[in-house]
Amino acid sequence: MERRTFLKIGAGTAGTMLVPVFGNAIAAEELLNPLALSFKKSLADTAMDAAKKAGASYCDVRIGRYLNQYITTRDLNVESVTNTESTGIGVRVIAAGAYGFAATNTLTPDAVAGAARQAVAIAKANAKLQTEPVQLAPVKGVGEVAWATPIKRDWRTVPVKDKADMLIAANKAGLAAGASFMTANLFQVNQQKYFASTDGSYIDQDIHRLWAPINATAVDKATGKFRSRAGLAPPVGMGYEYFDVKPEHKVRAAGGVATLYKGGYDIVEEAKNAGRQAREKLTARSVDPGKYDLVLAPENLFLTIHESVGHPTELDRVLGYEANYAGTSFCTLDKWESKHFNFGSKIVNFTGDKTAPGSLGAVAYDDEGVPAKRWDIIRDGILVNYQATRDQAHIIGEKESHGCSYADSWSNVQFQRMPNVSLVPGKQRLTPDEMVKDVKKGIYILGRGSYSIDQQRYNFQFGGQLYFEIKDGKIGQMLEDVAYQSNTQDFWNACTAICDERDWRMSGSFFDGKGQPSQVSAVSHGTSTTRFNGINVINTGRKIG
Amino acid sequence: MTILTQEQTKHITDRVLSFSKADECIVTVSGSRNGNIRFARNQVSTAGLADDTNISVTVAFGKRQGTATINEFDDKSLEKVVRRAEDLARLAPENPEFMPAVSKQEYKASNTFNAKTAAIDPDFRAQTAAYAIEACKKNKLVAAGFFTDGNSISSVANSNGVYGHQQQTSLDFTCTVRTEDGRGSGWVKRSASDANKFDAREAADVAIEKALRSVDAKALEPGRYTVILEPAATSELLGYMLFGFDARQTDEGRSFLSKKGGASRLGDKLFDQQVNIWADPWNPDVPVLPWDTENLIARKRMDLIKDGKVNALNYSQYWAKKKGVLATATPGNIIMAGTDKSTAELIANTKKGVLVTRTWYIRMVDPQSVLLTGLTRDGTFYIENGKIKYPIKNFRFNESPVTMLNNIEEIGKPVVIGGDEVPFQMLIPPMKVRDFNFTSLSDAV
Numbered sequence: 001m002e003r004r005t006f007l008k009i010g011a012g013t014a015g016t017m018l019v020p021v022f023g024n025a026i027a028a029e030e031l032l033n034p035l036a037l038s039f040k041k042s043l044a045d046t047a048m049d050a051a052k053k054a055g056a057s058y059c060d061v062r063i064g065r066y067l068n069q070y071i072t073t074r075d076l077n078v079e080s081v082t083n084t085e086s087t088g089i090g091v092r093v094i095a096a097g098a099y100g101f102a103a104t105n106t107l108t109p110d111a112v113a114g115a116a117r118q119a120v121a122i123a124k125a126n127a128k129l130q131t132e133p134v135q136l137a138p139v140k141g142v143g144e145v146a147w148a149t150p151i152k153r154d155w156r157t158v159p160v161k162d163k164a165d166m167l168i169a170a171n172k173a174g175l176a177a178g179a180s181f182m183t184a185n186l187f188q189v190n191q192q193k194y195f196a197s198t199d200g201s202y203i204d205q206d207i208h209r210l211w212a213p214i215n216a217t218a219v220d221k222a223t224g225k226f227r228s229r230a231g232l233a234p235p236v237g238m239g240y241e242y243f244d245v246k247p248e249h250k251v252r253a254a255g256g257v258a259t260l261y262k263g264g265y266d267i268v269e270e271a272k273n274a275g276r277q278a279r280e281k282l283t284a285r286s287v288d289p290g291k292y293d294l295v296l297a298p299e300n301l302f303l304t305i306h307e308s309v310g311h312p313t314e315l316d317r318v319l320g321y322e323a324n325y326a327g328t329s330f331c332t333l334d335k336w337e338s339k340h341f342n343f344g345s346k347i348v349n350f351t352g353d354k355t356a357p358g359s360l361g362a363v364a365y366d367d368e369g370v371p372a373k374r375w376d377i378i379r380d381g382i383l384v385n386y387q388a389t390r391d392q393a394h395i396i397g398e399k400e401s402h403g404c405s406y407a408d409s410w411s412n413v414q415f416q417r418m419p420n421v422s423l424v425p426g427k428q429r430l431t432p433d434e435m436v437k438d439v440k441k442g443i444y445i446l447g448r449g450s451y452s453i454d455q456q457r458y459n460f461q462f463g464g465q466l467y468f469e470i471k472d473g474k475i476g477q478m479l480e481d482v483a484y485q486s487n488t489q490d491f492w493n494a495c496t497a498i499c500d501e502r503d504w505r506m507s508g509s510f511f512d513g514k515g516q517p518s519q520v521s522a523v524s525h526g527t528s529t530t531r532f533n534g535i536n537v538i539n540t541g542r543k544i545g
Numbered sequence: 546m547t548i549l550t551q552e553q554t555k556h557i558t559d560r561v562l563s564f565s566k567a568d569e570c571i572v573t574v575s576g577s578r579n580g581n582i583r584f585a586r587n588q589v590s591t592a593g594l595a596d597d598t599n600i601s602v603t604v605a606f607g608k609r610q611g612t613a614t615i616n617e618f619d620d621k622s623l624e625k626v627v628r629r630a631e632d633l634a635r636l637a638p639e640n641p642e643f644m645p646a647v648s649k650q651e652y653k654a655s656n657t658f659n660a661k662t663a664a665i666d667p668d669f670r671a672q673t674a675a676y677a678i679e680a681c682k683k684n685k686l687v688a689a690g691f692f693t694d695g696n697s698i699s700s701v702a703n704s705n706g707v708y709g710h711q712q713q714t715s716l717d718f719t720c721t722v723r724t725e726d727g728r729g730s731g732w733v734k735r736s737a738s739d740a741n742k743f744d745a746r747e748a749a750d751v752a753i754e755k756a757l758r759s760v761d762a763k764a765l766e767p768g769r770y771t772v773i774l775e776p777a778a779t780s781e782l783l784g785y786m787l788f789g790f791d792a793r794q795t796d797e798g799r800s801f802l803s804k805k806g807g808a809s810r811l812g813d814k815l816f817d818q819q820v821n822i823w824a825d826p827w828n829p830d831v832p833v834l835p836w837d838t839e840n841l842i843a844r845k846r847m848d849l850i851k852d853g854k855v856n857a858l859n860y861s862q863y864w865a866k867k868k869g870v871l872a873t874a875t876p877g878n879i880i881m882a883g884t885d886k887s888t889a890e891l892i893a894n895t896k897k898g899v900l901v902t903r904t905w906y907i908r909m910v911d912p913q914s915v916l917l918t919g920l921t922r923d924g925t926f927y928i929e930n931g932k933i934k935y936p937i938k939n940f941r942f943n944e945s946p947v948t949m950l951n952n953i954e955e956i957g958k959p960v961v962i963g964g965d966e967v968p969f970q971m972l973i974p975p976m977k978v979r980d981f982n983f984t985s986l987s988d989a990v
Contacts, residue, residue, distance in 0.1 A: 076641075077640060077641055077642060078637075078638045078640065079640070079642075081633075081637065082612070101591070101593075122592070126589065126592075129588055129589050131588060160636075161638075164638060180798070181799065217799055219797065219798035219803075220798075221798050221805075221806065221807040222805065222806065223805060224803055224804050224805035224806070225913065226798055226799040226803070226913060227913075228912075320585055320586050320687065320689060320723070321585045321590065321689075322585070322689075323585055323687075323689035323721050323723060324583075324689035324690050324691055324720065324721040324732075325691070327989070328723075328727070330988070330989075332727075411595070413591060450908045450909060450910045450918065451908055452906045452907070452908045452918045452919055452941075453906060454905070454906065454920045454922070454939065454941075454987045454989035455905060455920075455989050456988070456989035457989075458987055458988040458989050459920065459941055459985060459987035459988070459989065461910075461918050461941060461943075461985075463910060481911070483910060483918075485941070485984070485985055487988070516581070516583050516691040516693075517581060517693070536985075538943070538984065540910045540911050540916055541911070541914075542911065542913075542916050543914065544801060544815070544914045544915070544945055544947040544948060545810060545813065545815050
């Protein structure tokens, strides 16, 4: 069972959210004091020296300072403003062919040397149970380097009042447009990560992420019906300039049924649309179940990619390390070895990518000091690769790691986590409006809704936020009670058209959970609007009582 | 680091309250030590121990509130954390829904501590993992699992004279056993606050038997089936539904408990007559703290569903005041009444049906009807004439727990099951339910 500390934010049972956090609530002004680079290097050297003296053949050190600010609002009230901070050091070693890990929040030479020795002792104890020694793919030391998320405005310097005012303005707009209730929240993350290893790297990274989810609920007391419409804008690896929206950041959805965002976000405009559409959903027609051609906007398809492509190509799942929790994978090694496993149709190409600017997964180096890269996972519909870390690369015949190692805090050991996994845009020029023209009987789906998939990633069922009927090439009325259910391989083989790069944009998951004890990570998935033929749609409307 | 004693935490809470210059002050001291061991592919993968102690101080000036925390306990640090909370409160926007700290409460102690659980050491954890691994190796099976134990204290106090202190222990064990060829999979979960009630061998044997028996599953057509749902198959479904027993959401018209015209279903017979569900902090099998950690209201027995009727809803302090009723403490556990019948007896009484070990990846599809989707996993079997006939492929379901609790045919003996994605300790029975809605097949093993 999960033992992560969850922070309750927001007042009252109905509005309360549980979000994973690390560390202590602190005052906002304290978020701005960084740790000196020389101090971090000296601590890292102390830990690595102590590990080597104790018998380690390899050691890496991560000194992390993790800062979060969460603001929650409901209707016209600010419910909570929470600042958290967590600082400490994690030491991972290989000794006698096995891993050992120990962490401390006491940043003194004695304490970090003690943690290093403890890690070596744990490694030696684990070695007795180990059947094969850990094999690390080589990585070249890079000396002292630094990287930061390219931001124009740091969220830590924006007054809380300005942020709260923006969220309340969004709620007001949603209420005026038809919502009975609104929530608007702002999650802001800064991870100051220092990595050093006995390979000769000292890497200082400063990572920023933002997410501003909103939700509009409309109630019709006469009928007893209620419906919600969540915001469609993505979480991003950007600075606060995300909210300085310009006309070029706005994307017109097919048929003009919604305004979508890329690289900038007008939260007040989006709240207004959410309020209006939550109200419209109350009287939308309930879908007739059956087979439809689906036109999926990136704001919906990203989550299907995450669950049906991202997770099954994680090599640790394939090998069985996650069998007791998240599960295993249908993308078994024999399918990859065959070089003909038809994951999808010929136009389906997926990349693993740790480099995409503005993405949640973008870094210059992973938590093993491996440079960020981009590689093919599905090429022309065939499964060609996985997501791997240094100790897994040899299993799939790779000479170097894919750079997929990540830990969510200094106190947790790093392990294989999903990079941004994205669908390559179509090569033929095609817009969403042009795509719709060819569809006789279909549904256009936008936004993330209900999502569920089995433990080997075969059978899935996804909902959305907005559904529009497509009839004889035209987008028609709004539908409700829609969910699409398919098998991963059937679904990606039913992919018949992908819009071109002009329509390509990312959305993402801010709190993706994996491991025991559970760790969260944030990851983006890019795609253009994509068509899938003959997919099973169920009607989810039910009556109780 | 050792767990703080009551005397030590009382000193801390007294000092914090004495430093406060605000209109009111609430202090919480929490400390925990959690150990764990994880294994996969018949090897231990990680093992760890984490200590954490924290003091959280919340103060208010009028309707402005601030919270700060610290993990140092000297007077200077305690004063610092109070001043920091006061500074935050002065800067905070006024909350129109602010509610003052609760008046003095009587907390009747619950038996949440067990010395044997508190004494669990790395050897105990290693032996738990070793038994599962060795038994699996003998049977040519592959084990993956996680064992975690916790020992914690919680102390609370406020400037109105509220004071409580209690120590808690817990353990949770999950184990997935798979055949080497991946065609069979079994699973078990055990939760307890008392380590005397945990038997690693018994647990691992259950997962092993299910793995061996689940090989060569046949495909049944999706549709409505009579099912025997083991407690791990219904715990999350019930948790999702009971999380929605909220008066404000209901009164605002955005709950499955809201009715046409703005009324609520409180008092309505929404479930089968046999359904009785309540919360009770003093239950010996699933004891929880006798106060709600969020608002410090004393917990009492709370009958949520009585003889099939919606009997009580949670009222936050704000909503209770608005409606002129008493605020409730949020339940920490969920108990469902059962019988003395074992799961085996429920199977023996079934002509045709499906036995479900557990359900997985459950998500809300429609909050209006609490329609949930998810899948069966790690041991799904076809029952005919009172016997398990053969393993069957996993199903996806689309079902509302409200409908499920209306279609109950028979109830078994309740067992303890810890929450996974829902925050309750639960004591719930296996249930035989008719017309459970399986909507598609899954190839997953």
